Amino acid sequence: MSFKTGTNPWILFLVVTAATIASQAQQSVAQNGAPSQCFIKSGTQCLVPSGAGSYAPTEVCQTCHQDVWDKHFANTPHSALLKGDQHGCQGCHGPAQAHVDGGGDTSKIIRFSTLSPQQTAAVCMRCHQSTPETQNFSKSEHLANGVSCTSCHSPHKSEDVNFLLVKRQTDLCYTCHAAQRAEFARPFRHRVDIGLVQCSDCHNPHGTETGHQVRTAAGQFAVCTKCHTDTMGPFVFEHAPNKTEDGCLNCHTPHGSTNPRLLQVNNVNFLCLRCHTPNANGAAPGIPSFHNQAAKYQACTMCHTQIHGSNFDPFLFR
Ligand code: HEC
Ligand code: HEC
Ligand code: HEC
Ligand code: HEC
Ligand code: HEC
Ligand code: HEC
Ligand code: HEC
Ligand code: HEC
Ligand code: HEC
Ligand code: HEC
Numbered sequence: 001m002s003f004k005t006g007t008n009p010w011i012l013f014l015v016v017t018a019a020t021i022a023s024q025a026q027q028s029v030a031q032n033g034a035p036s037q038c039f040i041k042s043g044t045q046c047l048v049p050s051g052a053g054s055y056a057p058t059e060v061c062q063t064c065h066q067d068v069w070d071k072h073f074a075n076t077p078h079s080a081l082l083k084g085d086q087h088g089c090q091g092c093h094g095p096a097q098a099h100v101d102g103g104g105d106t107s108k109i110i111r112f113s114t115l116s117p118q119q120t121a122a123v124c125m126r127c128h129q130s131t132p133e134t135q136n137f138s139k140s141e142h143l144a145n146g147v148s149c150t151s152c153h154s155p156h157k158s159e160d161v162n163f164l165l166v167k168r169q170t171d172l173c174y175t176c177h178a179a180q181r182a183e184f185a186r187p188f189r190h191r192v193d194i195g196l197v198q199c200s201d202c203h204n205p206h207g208t209e210t211g212h213q214v215r216t217a218a219g220q221f222a223v224c225t226k227c228h229t230d231t232m233g234p235f236v237f238e239h240a241p242n243k244t245e246d247g248c249l250n251c252h253t254p255h256g257s258t259n260p261r262l263l264q265v266n267n268v269n270f271l272c273l274r275c276h277t278p279n280a281n282g283a284a285p286g287i288p289s290f291h292n293q294a295a296k297y298q299a300c301t302m303c304h305t306q307i308h309g310s311n312f313d314p315f316l317f318r
Pocket of ligand 8: 250308
């Protein structure tokens, strides 16, 4: 059903009412006349109560919410819900015949402003549970700390064309993560400010199986090697720490640093000597005695240039 502007509102009302009644009759046959009181169940527990009643015809919402329909729905990815019997708006707001019959009774419709983050997630997950990207949300740090799908996404009022985000990604993350904003303001940093790298390149905001919601690169051992493939190897002569669990973070900070190359310490020799000291208690050999720490031997990577691993030289010279 589509109405051109200028249609007499009374005709529109009658047409819609007729359609409503017809559809109600259809639905009560389909559902044995039992109006659903619960939109989302888990076993016998009701996770999200519905406004009650059966589904109204999809188009009927237009009669009173034309602005939402036209401006905040029609051009969004969710307009896909208008196809088939997905119930359009009611895919999220629940069966709404009682809301319509009540002339817009707000106690008979799902209103997100009244839902907890868990309840909101339950509604969204009706459709987004099976996507690998979002499937871990129930276990995420975000949900555990009261961050809701609607803290980051707005189906109607998105300010970012991508992914219905409430605002541009970096600004969005910074609204809550002030400490990281400070880290990314350091002199050496991943350029999230200009979008060269995004938080979501390294993190999955919907949660991961690993700590700190850090992504793993498929088939690789660390998120960093998704982009820095040359550091990944395998090398004939590996530099052992690169292949440990901490990997790159043995030597680099991920966000930003006051040291060039995002190194953890400002003098490269101090970094190396954390491990390469005879009594450092690790697998690393101490430096040879001719490495007196006079100027020449401080710049370790002047000679040991292939610090991430080498295919030619066990001492990582080339
Ligand atoms: C007969 C007119 C009418 C129809 C048809 C109608 N609504 Fe409403 N709706 C209203 C009115 C009036 C309000 C209350 C508005 C307010 O309080 O700002 C309302 C409120 C709502 C709200 C809550 C808004 C809030 O402030 O939280 C939602 C959600 C909603 N409607 C969705 C729907 C959906 C989905 C449909 C289609 C199934 C629909 N409405 C059909 C009149 C209608
Ligand atoms: C993908 C889920 C989803 C669909 C589909 C959806 N809504 Fe909403 N609706 C929401 C959420 C979430 C909010 C809370 C505000 C926000 O985050 O945008 C909301 C808020 C509203 C409100 C409250 C006013 C406001 O803007 O805050 C109205 C009215 C409304 N929706 C009507 C509709 C109508 C009409 C349709 C169909 C054209 C529809 N919704 C489709 C999720 C949905
Ligand atoms: C902390 C913020 C945040 C929260 C909370 C959040 N999202 Fe997202 N979501 C994002 C960002 C950022 C992206 C874009 C990711 C990217 O660039 O790959 C995204 C992408 C998506 C996508 C597109 C995924 C794809 O396949 O590319 C879907 C669908 C989605 N989110 C749904 C949800 C649902 C459903 C919830 C709640 C269960 C939720 N999101 C909670 C930030 C969030
Ligand atoms: C009734 C099913 C349904 C529900 C419920 C639902 N969505 Fe969606 N969602 C869809 C469909 C269909 C698409 C479009 C998928 C596509 O294009 O592949 C979509 C797409 C998205 C996208 C991706 C947009 C993009 O730019 O790629 C985001 C983000 C999203 N939904 C968030 C949400 C959030 C948040 C909620 C809960 C408030 C929600 N969805 C509830 C069906 C649903
Ligand atoms: C280049 C990859 C990368 C980018 C880009 C990135 N992160 Fe991280 N982030 C990480 C890694 C790796 C850790 C884990 C650090 C650890 O284990 O010590 C982390 C840790 C975190 C933590 C946990 C606290 C902490 O600092 O250890 C938060 C919060 C965080 N990041 C938020 C963000 C935000 C917000 C953005 C975007 C503004 C962002 N990250 C961009 C890789 C990245
Ligand atoms: C509405 C506030 C809010 C928004 C927006 C938000 N976060 Fe969070 N985030 C939190 C809270 C609260 C926690 C849990 C407490 C903490 O670790 O800081 C958290 C935790 C995290 C963690 C895990 C930290 C750890 O130590 O395990 C990462 C990573 C993270 N957020 C990244 C992001 C990214 C990336 C975005 C943007 C896409 C984002 N967050 C947007 C509030 C938010
Ligand atoms: C999405 C791709 C991407 C991911 C993932 C990524 N980086 Fe980067 N990285 C870049 C880009 C692009 C630059 C160059 C930045 C510039 O020129 O401003 C860079 C720069 C660097 C630099 C500085 C190089 C120089 O010449 O000064 C280091 C060190 C670095 N990254 C380490 C890491 C580490 C460690 C991780 C994992 C925690 C990581 N990167 C994950 C894209 C990425
Ligand atoms: C044992 C310490 C150590 C580890 C582990 C390490 N790096 Fe480095 N990395 C360095 C040092 C030192 C430099 C500076 C080299 C120079 O100045 O010539 C560097 C430089 C870089 C650069 C700058 C460009 C280049 O290749 O010289 C990037 C990018 C980089 N590392 C990424 C990574 C990634 C990704 C990992 C994990 C796979 C990693 N690093 C693991 C010590 C390390
Ligand atoms: C986190 C600890 C750690 C750090 C930091 C570290 N290394 Fe290593 N390095 C090791 C370990 C462990 C080995 C492997 C020893 C073995 O296989 O017997 C190794 C091996 C080496 C080797 C080869 C030695 C041999 O006998 O095969 C060289 C050369 C080397 N590192 C140089 C450096 C330099 C230069 C730095 C600083 C940029 C550095 N390392 C930082 C742990 C570290
Ligand atoms: C001027 C060049 C040069 C500089 C600078 C230099 N090295 Fe070396 N490094 C060497 C040479 C030459 C060897 C011996 C290779 C051999 O035995 O054939 C060596 C060997 C090593 C070994 C292997 C020791 C063993 O017993 O297996 C380690 C570890 C090492 N260097 C670490 C460092 C560290 C850490 C720094 C910075 C503090 C550094 N090197 C600076 C040239 C250098």
